[in-house]
Amino acid sequence: MKTGARLPAWLTKPLANPAETRFVRETLRSHGLNTVCDEARCPNRADCFSRGTATFMILGDRCTRDCRFCAVSHAGPLPVDPAEPDEVASAATTLGLNFVVVTSVTRDDLPDGGAAQFAATIHAIKRADPSAGIEVLVPDFGGSTDAIETVLAAGPDVFGHNVETVERLYHAVRKDARYERSLEVLSRAAASTSGALVKSSIMLGLGETREEVRRVLVDLLAAGVEIIYMGQYLRPSAEHHPVARFVTPEEFDEFASECLSMGFRWASAGPFIRSSYRAHEAVEALGSRRPAFVDSVRGEERA
Numbered sequence: 001m002k003t004g005a006r007l008p009a010w011l012t013k014p015l016a017n018p019a020e021t022r023f024v025r026e027t028l029r030s031h032g033l034n035t036v037c038d039e040a041r042c043p044n045r046a047d048c049f050s051r052g053t054a055t056f057m058i059l060g061d062r063c064t065r066d067c068r069f070c071a072v073s074h075a076g077p078l079p080v081d082p083a084e085p086d087e088v089a090s091a092a093t094t095l096g097l098n099f100v101v102v103t104s105v106t107r108d109d110l111p112d113g114g115a116a117q118f119a120a121t122i123h124a125i126k127r128a129d130p131s132a133g134i135e136v137l138v139p140d141f142g143g144s145t146d147a148i149e150t151v152l153a154a155g156p157d158v159f160g161h162n163v164e165t166v167e168r169l170y171h172a173v174r175k176d177a178r179y180e181r182s183l184e185v186l187s188r189a190a191a192s193t194s195g196a197l198v199k200s201s202i203m204l205g206l207g208e209t210r211e212e213v214r215r216v217l218v219d220l221l222a223a224g225v226e227i228i229y230m231g232q233y234l235r236p237s238a239e240h241h242p243v244a245r246f247v248t249p250e251e252f253d254e255f256a257s258e259c260l261s262m263g264f265r266w267a268s269a270g271p272f273i274r275s276s277y278r279a280h281e282a283v284e285a286l287g288s289r290r291p292a293f294v295d296s297v298r299g300e301e302r303a
């Protein structure tokens, strides 16, 4: 199938709820926050914003890497904002989120890769609403065990790190990342005692073969990943990696069934599946394993 071709019928989306979308946008703006929804030009914005949800993107809107599939700006990074964790928590409260998803740009310039800011954000969300579920989608932190442990020690319900594509395509679309390193990040999280559910996600349509996808799934299972999400890669602009093909909804259904029969505990696969899309559903189905939250500021233990 030609790249940049007209989108197939299954890639059309419903219109947004304007009032709810405006509310989400105003809340984000008033707190000075970025979302991966906007920065990555996610095709689900109308859907998610209409339901009052969004995925916060911390540590600025400039990524120190330059992946060929990603629309997030690649530029000199900004200083870390110490007020950001509380702003995220406050915005989540205003939006009434009972499940909060937080991701970040990659910050190879920071000694801890931004792990402390993730931890501070998790703590701030828990202080604001101890019952809120929290999912983090982290960069590879250069493989730093300390950084991974810093995030896990804060107690997210879900620790996510995306392999994004098959090993062969890393050089073409993720030149500063390494497939093995991403697997190590996931296996370290799975081996920890934090209780976090471990999740990963891949995009289809970048030029991978079905056999290569199966290999990734085998590797993710071996690393201890329990939750897998699979979606269609869509080219953010003509400057980005072309779409090799559009995967049909039926093929995605087959992948989801295959993932479950292989041993994943939760599989979401479909043209518009993104790792944060309806992310709460997996945790609701599987149940959170996170320990009670001890508020170090107030010295209280909460459910």
Ligand code: SF4
Residues within 6 Å of the ligand: 036, 037, 038, 042, 043, 044, 045, 046, 048, 049, 053, 054, 055, 274, 275, 276, 277, 278
């Ligand atoms: S799928 Fe995720 S990134 Fe896309 S709009 Fe929804 S919450 Fe944002």
